[in-house]
Amino acid sequence: MSDRSCLTIILAAGEGTRMKSAMPKVLHEIAGLPMVAHVAKAAIAAGGTDVAIVVGRGGEAVRKAVTPFAAGAESFEQVERLGTAHAVLAARAAIARGYDDVLVMFGDTPLIAAAPLAAARKLVAEGNAVAVIGFRTDVPAGYGRLIEKDGRLVAIREDKDCSPEERKIGFCNGGLMAIDGREALALLDAVGNANAKGEYYLTDIVEIANARGLKVTATEADYENLLGINNRAELAEAEAIWQKRARRETMLSGVTMIAPETVFLSHDTEIGADTVIEPNVVFGPGAKIASGVTVHAFSHIEGATVATGSSIGPFARLRPGAELQEKARVGNFVEIKKAVVGPGAKVNHLTYIGDAEIGAGANIGAGTITCNYDGYNKHLTRIGAGAFIGSNSALVAPVSVGDNAYVASGSVITENVPDDGLAFGRARQETKPGRAKALRERYAAIKSKSRG
Structure with a gap:
């Protein structure tokens, strides 16, 4: 199919009133990606060369959602809603350029795979003027x-x-079809509107093509591939189907999921073989996990990269820009944002690390915070290789802690610490013998008086 040009026309002008949303229906997301972008990805995977999107309200936003996956995608506005054939003809200028195949798709069918589209195109290449994609069901009503x-x-x-x-x-009928590019405009222009709704139906080209002695056929796809989304409930159903598919593919690639039904993947999640995913883990967009990683329960990872042998969680959050290098450890109730955690470094519990660089083998104690924001700007904290940051410390950026340096527990560090230095940033402790008894008596008297 690589030797045949193909124009994919994605119909995305529907108002989607049943979604009850101010946003165009096709921009609602499955696995963190707008539905219309899923459709474009499938078209390109099936060998599509050019994409035309027929849009209505919010058309520019729809086009922008598609372009990362179909560079050069064009948008054509459908001003009036006069049926599916009328919608396709909104892209007349693109069709007229001349393509071997014209593939018609819908922006609200996000589960479509490349294989049925390629099969329909193959049928056109074999001499069919129209190849319709259908599905079989025991309940066709x-x-x-x-x-x-x-x-x-x-x-x-x-x-x-x-x-x-x-x-x-x-x-x-699944609605999607491939059309011989040489016949497409003639067939579409022949569609009339002599029906109860006065609309121009794309499906009419089947009988028109037959009447002209052209070959028309159908190819079969699973029902899930052709599932259209009209409301939020159907959106959730499609999400569940997508997740089930993705989990299976991920496990077949060598990843262990202890309770797969509780793991949620994004459209671009990458996970290497021999990684173990415990229950209730969520991967947002941009997560890249290498091989041999352990992700413990109730962790959330988005926009982060994790190197081989690392351990995450439980109850950890990796935000965009987090980078865990080989054998790094991020433990329970730890949040990492836009920070590099060096090889073998440990951030084990109850800690926030943001806008930071942590050297190899460093140990970050519980309750440590990098104070990266001054109310206007973010600042960098550097922690050297082998450094030890005591529990309940606050590192006020911009600040550097040198290699093998030690920060005493409970410190507030506002100045740089040199290599092998020891820093204390806390008030001197004072102890007053016997004062606890007097303090209790005072407080008890105040409480008794307030009750009286």
């Missing part, structure tokens, strides 16, 4: 039926228009 005769697709019949025999057909 409500779906348009694909009417076949002698191995050819002769019509797509809406459920309400089906004869009793046709209603028994379980092969249903």
Whole structure:
């Protein structure tokens, strides 16, 4: 298929009123990626060369969501809503440039895979003017039926228009199709609107092509591939399907998931073999996990990279810009943001590290904070290799702690600490013998008086 040009037209102008949202329907996300971007990714994976998006409200935002995955994607506005064929013809200028294949897709079918699209294109390459993608179901009521005769697709019949025999057909229209680029405009221009709604239906090109002696056929895809999203409940169902697929692919690639149904992946999550994922872990966009990592329960990782042999959690949060180098350890109730944790370094519990560089083998005690924000700007904290930061310390950036330096527990560090230095940043302790008894008596008298 690499020798054939293909224009993919993504219909994304629907208002999506049932989503009850100010945002265009196709921008609602599955696995952290807008639905329309999932569709574009599938089209490119199927060998698509150019993408045209038919848009309505929020059209520029829709185009921007697609362009990272389909460079040069164009948008065409559908001003009036006069049916699917009318929507496709909004991209007339793109179709007219001439392509071997024209692939028509919908921006709200995010689960479509590349394989059925490639199969439809292959059928066009073999001489079919139109190849419709359908699915089989034991409960076809409500779906348009694909009417076949002698191995050819002769019509797509809406459920309400089906004869009793046709209603028994379980092969249903999935809406997506590939069209011979040489025939596309002629077929689309021949679609009329002599129907109850006065709309121009894309499905009519099947009968038009047959009437012109052109070959028309259908290819089959799993129902999940063609699932359209109309409301928030269906969005959640699609998310669940996507996650189940992704978890299976991840486990088959060599990753262990103790309770896979509790792990949530993003569209771009990368996890290396021999990594173990414990229950209730969430990967946001931009997470890259190398091989041999352990991610303990209830951790959240987004925009972070984790090197081989590292350990994360439980109850850890890696935010964008976090980089854990080989065999680093980030433990329970630790948050890392825009910071490098060097090889073998340990940040084991109850700590915030932001805008920092931690050297190899350093140990960060419980309750340590890098005070990186002054109310206006962020500042960097550098902690050298082999340094030891005592518990409950605050490092006020910009500040550096040298290699093998020691910061005493409970310190507030505002000045640089040299290599092998020992820093105390706390008030001197004073002890007053016997004063505790007098203090208790005083407080008891105050409490008694207030009750009286």
